[in-house]
Amino acid sequence: MRTKVAIIGAGPAGLLLGRLLERQGIDTVIIERRSPDYVLGRIRAGVLEQGTVELLEKADVSERMHAEGLVHDGIELCFDGDKHRINFRELIGRTVMVYGQTEVTRDLMHAREVSGAQTIYEAEDVSLHDFDSDSPKVRFVKDGVAQEIACDFIAGCDGYHGVSRSSVPDGALKTFERVYPFGWLGILVDRPPVAEELIYAHHERGFALCSMRSPTRSRYYVQVSADEKVEDWSDERFWDELRRRVDQETADHLVIGPSIEKSIAPLRSFVAEPLRFGRLFLAGDAAHIVPPTGAKGLNLAASDVGCLAEALVEYYGEKSSAGIDHYSQRVLGRVWKAERFSWWMTSILHTFPDTDTFARRLQRAEFDYLVSSDAAARSLAENYTGLPF
Numbered sequence: 001m002r003t004k005v006a007i008i009g010a011g012p013a014g015l016l017l018g019r020l021l022e023r024q025g026i027d028t029v030i031i032e033r034r035s036p037d038y039v040l041g042r043i044r045a046g047v048l049e050q051g052t053v054e055l056l057e058k059a060d061v062s063e064r065m066h067a068e069g070l071v072h073d074g075i076e077l078c079f080d081g082d083k084h085r086i087n088f089r090e091l092i093g094r095t096v097m098v099y100g101q102t103e104v105t106r107d108l109m110h111a112r113e114v115s116g117a118q119t120i121y122e123a124e125d126v127s128l129h130d131f132d133s134d135s136p137k138v139r140f141v142k143d144g145v146a147q148e149i150a151c152d153f154i155a156g157c158d159g160y161h162g163v164s165r166s167s168v169p170d171g172a173l174k175t176f177e178r179v180y181p182f183g184w185l186g187i188l189v190d191r192p193p194v195a196e197e198l199i200y201a202h203h204e205r206g207f208a209l210c211s212m213r214s215p216t217r218s219r220y221y222v223q224v225s226a227d228e229k230v231e232d233w234s235d236e237r238f239w240d241e242l243r244r245r246v247d248q249e250t251a252d253h254l255v256i257g258p259s260i261e262k263s264i265a266p267l268r269s270f271v272a273e274p275l276r277f278g279r280l281f282l283a284g285d286a287a288h289i290v291p292p293t294g295a296k297g298l299n300l301a302a303s304d305v306g307c308l309a310e311a312l313v314e315y316y317g318e319k320s321s322a323g324i325d326h327y328s329q330r331v332l333g334r335v336w337k338a339e340r341f342s343w344w345m346t347s348i349l350h351t352f353p354d355t356d357t358f359a360r361r362l363q364r365a366e367f368d369y370l371v372s373s374d375a376a377a378r379s380l381a382e383n384y385t386g387l388p389f
């Protein structure tokens, strides 16, 4: 088998890259370890930056998002029960779109199926070869049969635990990491959201987030310690904890119901450098992880592959390697700004095991500054709705 670009992973990064390239007549094969149902079963991101929305428009997969997604003009921040709204539209004239990662993935999978582009699901033992030469190869086993794809380029879009980053030879990669001493326990529930916009809450018992997927489906999170087990959290315990961490009005208006999904996600900041090794590129969670507090993970995956698609289109169209040569540097500049913002949002909104009274007063001062200063609020708005790329 032969293709121009072999894409490892059918998450949002891999599928969007495939779609952007397909629209420019560049053929791809996606090799994914899991089944489509498994990929769609992962409940993850919920917030799309304006730039991600525009990229999905460019990829011609935005129809359902515009029909069903919820445009949010701002978010609510809550500190020890005091709530304050940050109005993005008023501050900087930008908004975000609430539309779940599951739905983005479903739309991209559907478009790929309609176009007839090839995706190999449930590929086992995927391995990357010869990407330091002009003829890279991807090998895998499908239904017990060993197969090989020859290609011009490999795009490693296989997430944090994927094979692409670990295929890079020792010493060629530098990594930067911060692991936080807590996770997010999240539940999904078929009940209307408690408020029209997202509420990010700091409380001395820990962080809480009230989010949503649609007018009838809500997503809530509470910060838990890193060693917490999901089995120890009944729905009742979750709702009790959430109520204690948000303001009274929110607590009184929560519409509770049985959870349809419940899981714990660890929080981590991670960046690998560089993002290109010969004819292998890393993009999305394979290249970097942010804690979910700033809602940046999926958006970074989208902006990475937006840049990579541009670079590959330039390579095939203009026979110029300027774009691919510049990919790593261009993407990493934006990645580090998103890392900074996600780390900052995480730092002011969570409680840390070693937080002393001085540190809590500083967190309160950050909140008071955001409430009282247009400049501070504008900075949050600019970063949350997404920096340009």
Ligand code: RFL
Residues within 6 Å of the ligand: 008, 009, 010, 011, 012, 013, 014, 031, 032, 033, 034, 039, 043, 044, 045, 046, 047, 048, 101, 123, 126, 157, 158, 159, 160, 161, 162, 163, 164, 184, 186, 265, 283, 284, 285, 286, 292, 294, 295, 296, 297, 298, 299, 300, 301
């Ligand atoms: P993915 O989604 O992990 O997809 C990678 C794909 O690669 C496959 N794979 C392999 N395929 C072949 N061979 C192998 N050896 C393979 N190993 C793995 C996997 O099966 C998978 O299908 O990475 P991608 O595409 O880079 O997308 C990144 C996003 O999924 C991620 O950044 C976001 O979900 C992060 N995130 C959020 N991002 C936002 O922008 N806004 C949010 O509001 C937001 N909330 C969140 C989040 C992530 C969360 N969790 C669970 C980590 C909330 C949570 C709770």
Ligand code: PHB
Residues within 6 Å of the ligand: 044, 045, 046, 047, 198, 211, 212, 219, 292, 293, 294, 295, 296
């Ligand atoms: C979500 O709805 O899953 C979500 C929203 C905002 C975040 C993180 C997760 O910052």
